[in-house]
């Protein structure tokens with residue numbers, strides 16, 4: 001529902017692949033055994049300079065968690081987690097890395 005006009009008419013719009021870190025936290029404790037080998041990992045809220053007002057909760061990958069900063073530019077990549085499912089995650093825009 002739209003917070004401004006309470007309309008329920010919605011539609012899907014593709015977000016830009018470039019985003020910025022709006023906020024983040026570093027997870028150091030495994031709340032489930034499945035994530036234990038990923039520790040520490042970064043949960044980030046990203047926003048999109050080209051799509052004001054839209055934010056997404058995601059993971060920031062391919063970076064030392066100590067080097068994450070608010071406002072850092074990042075870019076989308078799709079993580080193939082199996083069974084035909086893909087999760088949108090982000091990595092630093094300027095990173096010269098391969099997919100983790």
Ligand SMILES: [Zn+2]
Nearest residue numbers: 002004005007
């Ligand atoms: Zn509205």
